[in-house]
Amino acid sequence: MNFETSSEQQQLADALRKVLANDYSFEKRKAIVQSASGFSETIWSTLAEMGLTAVAVPEADGGFGGGAVDLMAAMEACGEALLVEPLLDQIGLAGRLLTRAASAAQRDALLPGLIDGTVRYAVAYLEPGRRYELAPQTTVARPAGDGWVLDGSKSVVIGAPSAHRLIVSARTGEQGSSLFIVDAKAAGVSPSPCRTVDGQRAADLRFAGVRLGADALLGPNGGALALLDEAVDFATALLCADAIGAMQSANDATLEYTKTRKQFGVPIASFQVLQHRMVEMFIQLEQARSMAILAASTVDTATSADARRRAVSGAKVRIADAARHISQEAVQLHGGMGMTEELKISHTFRRLTMIAQRFGDADHHLERYAALG
Amino acid sequence: MDLSYSPEELAFRDEVRGWLAAQLPADIRDKVTGYRGLSKDDYMRWHKILAAKGWSVPHWPQEWGGTGWNITQRYIYDEEFGLAGAPMLPPFGPAMVASVLLRFGTETQKQRFLPRIREGEDFWVQGYSEPGAGSDLAALKTRAERRGDHYLVNGQKIWTTLGHYGDWIFCLVRTDPSAEKRQEGISFLLMDMKSPGITVRPLILMDGGHEVNEVFFDDVKVPVENLVHEENKGWTVAKYLLGHERMGSGAVGSSKRELAALKALAARELKNGKPLLDDPRFRDRLSRTEIELDALELTSMRFLDRMRRTGQPPGADVSMLKIRGTEIQQSITELMMQAVGPLAQPFVAVDDGRVDALASRLAPRYFNYRKASIYAGSNEIQRNIIAKMTLGL
16 A cells, blocks of 8 residues: 655656746636637647656557556646646547557557657547437448548547547447547548637537548447547546646635635634635545545556446546535635636636536446446 | 555455454344444453454553554554444543553553453543533533542533443543633543442433433542542643544444445335335435545545654544544435335334334434534534644634
8 A cells, every 4th residue: 555656756747837837827828728729839848848648658659658647646737737738638538549559550650749749639539419428429430442431520529629630439330439540631520619618629520521541440440439438537537636636726725815815804714614614625625636546546457447437437426526516615715706717716617617527427427336336 | 656455464454354254243243233232241242352362452552462553454453343343342441541541641550450451351431521511621610629638529521422331431620720721720530430429320312222421420539549640731631632543533444334234225125116226316325425435445545654654643634534434424324214215214113013123223323323423523623623733724
């Protein structure tokens, strides 16, 4: 039993915190969010140079051979800073799918760009009106000559506007579905970009007669569901760590605010009714942190899919509940100021609200957890 | 990062588990898992079995009979008791008064009391709370006046858990009513409960059970040698004891056993012809409790890991284990009662009636566990502690 962050993990997180403190202040982040691309190439290159995009890639492929546990402390730092660049999508979803499923030729061709950050990926797997369903319904890939023709549409693909390549799930038969690597600029791909409520960039994507080569298929024909199930769990574990950082930041800000804000001649933190609520926020965070640790550790070491699902879904329920509780209480305790764009807490609120829903909300994961007995 | 126990720790767990499976008397285990109270004889019998194994006072210094286990082993030991349905020995003797004697007692006091506590010869109880001194313990009024070689004690204690089993009681008493700060006039006194002038009166709780008592002191003579630490320094002793609480306060082991029992029960009870366990409304509440317990187990282990690495006692934030642990116990007892639906209503059979023994214990158990968020420092006091000591409020 050992819960200590290793020195490598801590060094990476400390270095990242230092960079974010300098280059990703609240004001600088705001400028990035409001820029045309909503994305900072500078920050992205820095994240890649620091090795964040390499940590979870196997050593044989040029990475560091780490896992979710090795990324946990760094993801917390990203959560504190409310990072809007789609690092989670690159390393959690796309990176996981590629390292798990890519053929030898694909690894040689694709992983170097993923590792050095010069090639960005977004994973398009959600469809309109189908909520968190992993199985594609309306997106279909039909065999054509050596390759495939892709038609259909995907919803809120986080990171799509800045992505060079997409990983798209599509039906490839009566029952089965498969994953395809698609050039984001390929003929027939029409993005409809948007800004998300928490400042990220995403796009709805339409595919109309997109021609794909045989080498576009990622993993076995018919293998999309198992791959997505595992990769989304891995990404969820990273998202949980991100959430811990955001919640820690909300709790710190609330403590600081209530200790300085005076009403009736005293700091409002002197009121017991507020103290007990902040204690509850603290306990919620620590319980959530325990489950985030469990999720990260389990996706790295689980020997069965059910053990992995149980830990990740349990964690996501706890994190979603805590994110909702903490974000709502933080705004309430900040009073009117908590409602404004001017304070970071309202941005943290929006981020935590979306984290609670991403990859399945509490109800979704409660059902999945309960189904495991 | 490694969340599993080491091979040595697993071997230790298996040793404790195996020993409990072989040595825990079935009738005592059945009382625990069937939610029936233990008699004094049950406690003393179990204590002597543990003492014979050398396991009655694991946390004591080895020279006095402790096992020399580390903090993780002690946690595992407590958790295995919970999982097995083995009663923990009441803390008042082995954990509380013994800790005080080991820290503040004279050599004579240690020699006189510690071996008997270790061997289960005396049943100790705690006299802290009074009708006017609950969370505000320093408001206590029970008076001890020095009269030569003895104190004369008058007053009343309340919520004395298992006071009706008590051979000895340790009390906080007021020895100097004129002290400027009320904390400065308090002393820590040991009393033989057979002393003339001590009366124990039961307080029956809403589950119908006799667990707590009022204890009255009417001109009770207590020899001066039964004073622990200096006169008027009792508050120092009380604070030491508060900071000396064990790491088992989350009751993770017993809650895991209870949760398994709840699942088994809900799998048998039918709703619309299907197991209640598969009813989404019931299951969501059960799963949230289960997840909270998963989290609490990890949180407990994080505390242990921190204590192991720093060599320091737990910080004030350990209070969260008591808060969440008791909330989980209360949630499980409530779900248990609800799982049997109308069968929770019969309490005791009358006129040769019959009642399902287990189902009839579930509502009283739910009633009884409302105590958990009140005793041992109410959950509000625990929140005050975290607010002040951890959050700096």
